[in-house]
Amino acid sequence: MWDLYRKNTRRSILLIAGFVLVVLAMGWLFGYLFDGGFIGVPIAAVVATLMTWLSYRSGDKIVLAVSRAREVTHDQEPRLHNIVDGLCIAAGIPKPKVYVVEDAAPNAFATGRDPAHASIAVTRGLLEKMNRVELEGVVGHELAHVKNRDTLVMAVAATLLGIVVLVSDWTLRAMFWGGGRRRGRDGGGGGAAVFALVGLALAILMPIIAQVIRATISRQRESLADVSGVQYTRYPPGLISALEKLRDDRTVVRSASRATAALWIESPLQREQGFFGWLNRLFDTHPPLDERIKILKEI
Secondary structure (H helix, E strand, C coil), X not given: CHHHHHHHHHHHHXXXXXXXXXXXXXXXXXXXXXXXXXXXXXXXXXXXHHHHHHHHHHHHHHHHHHCCEEECCCCCCHHHXXXXXXXXXXXXXXXXXXXXXXXXXXXXXXECCCHHHCEEEEEHHHHHHCCHHHHHHHHHHHHHHHHCCHHHHHHHHHHHHHHHHHHHHHHHHHHHCCCHHHHHHCCCHHHHHHHHHHHHHHHHHHHXXXXXXXXXXXXXXXXXXXXXXHHHHCCHHHHHHHHHHHHHCCCCCCCCCCCCHHHECCCCCCCCCHHHHHHHHHCCCCCCHHHHHHHHHCC
């Protein structure tokens, strides 16, 4: 378990470092495009730092608002609160705020920068379709995300992805409107054409690379949270049964979006067939449920 935790932590640090390099590369490309040399690199670093700080401080409130989550009291949802109370004692963390999303699909997520500022949200569909041991399994999984600081890692990854997409969009627009001063000074001809092609390729590929990095971080964190969560419940069949129900349920979470998809216990996005289904699976932020169930059955 601890080997898995340390291995996962090392990989996450390396992937976040890769994310930062992508952001800096995009900053360099933007600066080069406007004949600014390396000035784009420190600008990208400052913007990334500021946006990451904002995400660190207020990202949880944004996620809860976007997901239309409503905080509930013990009197309103006694079963859910009792489960969270018991599992927080087992996990050794403060009790997070408890929210319910009025959505028919069964799902749940956790957010917050650390255990002292965390929130856990479950959908109405989850409360109605899961029995007590299954609900304990799901809540244990989400509390593991809180204790392992996965919510902070994912918030940072999402912020950096947003910066890459933003700078890429600026770069493509700049190229569309003339390619910046550098392109003009290069004098056109073959050199300008090569530069335009390289810049276009980087501007298109960098957001894709960044999205793949983000999905990789999330997939690794999900499996670890499954294993950590059953440590709190001490009953793997509960989470196994919950994941089997999630696998068999095809209801789409209407309150979710691509921006928040990585936070949910199971990908809330629709599983289309054909090309779009293949595209969704390519950038899927969750490992296949059958794979997660198999790992839990081996515990």
